[in-house]
Amino acid sequence: MNGPVPAILPLTLQGVSYAAGGKPRIKAVSVTLAAGPRSIILGPNGAGKTLLIMLCHGLVGPTEGVIAWGHAGVTDPRWHQAMVFQRPVMLRRSVAANVDYALQLRAVPRAERQERIQEVLSRTGLHRFADAPARVLSFGEQQRVALARAWALRPQVLFLDEPTASLDPTATRAVEDIINAIHETGTKIVMSTHDLGQAHRLADEILFLHRGRLQEQTSAEVFFRRPATQEAAHFLEGRLPSQLKRVGS
Amino acid sequence: MQDLWEAFAAAGALVWSLDRDLVAIVTRSLTITLTALAVSALISLPLGAALALFRFPGRTVIVVALNAFMGLPPVVVGLFVYLLLSRAGPLGTLGLLFTPTAMVIAQVLLITPIVAALTQQTIHDLWQEYRDQLRSFGAGPGRAIPTLLWEGRFSLLTALLAGFGRASAEVGAVMIVGGNIDHVTRVMTTAIALETSRGNLALALGLGLILIALSTGIAGTAYVLTDMARRRGA
Numbered sequence: 286m287n288g289p290v291p292a293i294l295p296l297t298l299q300g301v302s303y304a305a306g307g308k309p310r311i312k313a314v315s316v317t318l319a320a321g322p323r324s325i326i327l328g329p330n331g332a333g334k335t336l337l338i339m340l341c342h343g344l345v346g347p348t349e350g351v352i353a354w355g356h357a358g359v360t361d362p363r364w365h366q367a368m369v370f371q372r373p374v375m376l377r378r379s380v381a382a383n384v385d386y387a388l389q390l391r392a393v394p395r396a397e398r399q400e401r402i403q404e405v406l407s408r409t410g411l412h413r414f415a416d417a418p419a420r421v422l423s424f425g426e427q428q429r430v431a432l433a434r435a436w437a438l439r440p441q442v443l444f445l446d447e448p449t450a451s452l453d454p455t456a457t458r459a460v461e462d463i464i465n466a467i468h469e470t471g472t473k474i475v476m477s478t479h480d481l482g483q484a485h486r487l488a489d490e491i492l493f494l495h496r497g498r499l500q501e502q503t504s505a506e507v508f509f510r511r512p513a514t515q516e517a518a519h520f521l522e523g524r525l526p527s528q529l530k531r532v533g534s
Numbered sequence: 535m536q537d538l539w540e541a542f543a544a545a546g547a548l549v550w551s552l553d554r555d556l557v558a559i560v561t562r563s564l565t566i567t568l569t570a571l572a573v574s575a576l577i578s579l580p581l582g583a584a585l586a587l588f589r590f591p592g593r594t595v596i597v598v599a600l601n602a603f604m605g606l607p608p609v610v611v612g613l614f615v616y617l618l619l620s621r622a623g624p625l626g627t628l629g630l631l632f633t634p635t636a637m638v639i640a641q642v643l644l645i646t647p648i649v650a651a652l653t654q655q656t657i658h659d660l661w662q663e664y665r666d667q668l669r670s671f672g673a674g675p676g677r678a679i680p681t682l683l684w685e686g687r688f689s690l691l692t693a694l695l696a697g698f699g700r701a702s703a704e705v706g707a708v709m710i711v712g713g714n715i716d717h718v719t720r721v722m723t724t725a726i727a728l729e730t731s732r733g734n735l736a737l738a739l740g741l742g743l744i745l746i747a748l749s750t751g752i753a754g755t756a757y758v759l760t761d762m763a764r765r766r767g768a
Contacts, residue, residue, distance in 0.1 A: 316738035344669055364672060367670065376664075390672050391672060
């Protein structure tokens with residue numbers, strides 16, 4: 286190894302906008318994500334949560350504004366991040382080979398790869414599936430493989446885009462436990478969800494997004510007790526979109 | 535009608551007795567076609583994948599041309615290769631005309647557009663599914679090519695089978711550039727054409743039956759292997 290990896294956080298977005306087909310999807314978002322707290326991007330469907338996460342992770346570029354990682358010494362911040370998607374993308378190979386593939390791309394030496402594979406599969410309860418083809422696993426198990434694969438990269442920041450959106454409560458619980466375990470190893474969690482219960486369980490910090498605009502960035506405790514915006518208050522009350530629209534007008 | 539049944543019976547006897555000429559022609563045919571398929575795979579798989587993943591000026595023209603060339607008339611390809619390899623042609627000094635190598639070249643030209651176009655479509659579809667995840671890992675299009683070729687191996691096997699079918703059944707190009715020389719460049723399709731014109735229907739039918747059996751056998755084996763792999767979830 287070449288010594289300790291420089292910290293890439295904080296992540297700063299300044300006036301970041303994104304438009305597609307002439308339609309603004311993300312509107313002038315300015316936010317700083319610091320190391321430490323689990324940041325949950327909360328908002329209704331279509332608020333722009335996935336897009337904001339993809340912008341942060343560098344999978345799409347902003348049409349306006351600047352996205353900057355904190356440490357000037359990091360040559361490629363992408364190498365110190367990982368992302369788990371709403372639908373797990375499994376390669377047509379075994380569970381262990383799926384994890385190994387990601388490590389190969391990050392140029393992790395072979396001996397260390399084996400160690401990391403054993404470790405993450407054990408910690409995610411997937412060791413008995415190590416040699417099983419990843420695509421035959423259940424959706425929840427595949428999502429755990431996706432988390433194990435991301436964890437093996439030892440990212441400083443892990444982005445998660447609604448990772449439990451299609452899971453039952455038991456699988457959701459397993460995924461949330463893994464997310465917490467990853468967080469405990471020092472990885473910054475940035476996750477999107479529209480599930481208020483999940484936000485309650487996981488969030489240290491809430492970023493509330495509504496129609497592409499960041500309405501609030503505050504501690505979870507404050508957000509759930511005293512939301513600062515009307516949109517957030519209505520979202521917490523569970524009002525349906527048509528009701529929200531009427532209220533807005 | 536009786537002639538036809540007699541021809542079938544004679545063909546069956548030839549196949550059953552493993553007639554030496556018959557075996558030589560079948561072996562030569564398979565060698566030439568499988569060599570052409572291997573060479574074409576080395577060209578068309580990465581080419582098709584690159585066309586699916588990279589955007590560059592002229593890409594659309596190449597993709598359209600590949601799709602159009604899927605139906606290239608074999609005699610025209612044969613004529614083109616003949617002109618290239620004939621003594622007065624630019625590659626005439628190589629002395630390849632009327633050799634199995636010339637037949638391989640012609641078959642490569644015939645099947646490369648087919649395999650490349652089918653590969654391009656397969657890899658394009660896979661890239662839609664895998665793009666964000668692979669980019670998240672840090673893999674750009676260049677690194678993604680071998681990964682996607684492996685991920686699409688079952689579909690690509692079908693593309694290669696299409697190429698094999700085209701090459702093994704083709705007669706016009708190999709006749710022109712190979713010359714149908716006995717014990718040198720005579721393959722199943724050219725032999726069938728020759729024996730039919732000679733009235734030797736038994737041998738022609740025997741070769742035809744073997745050609746169909748080989749194509750069916752190879753396609754069937756590929757299907758069974760693919761199906762077994764899919765059932766294992768590979």
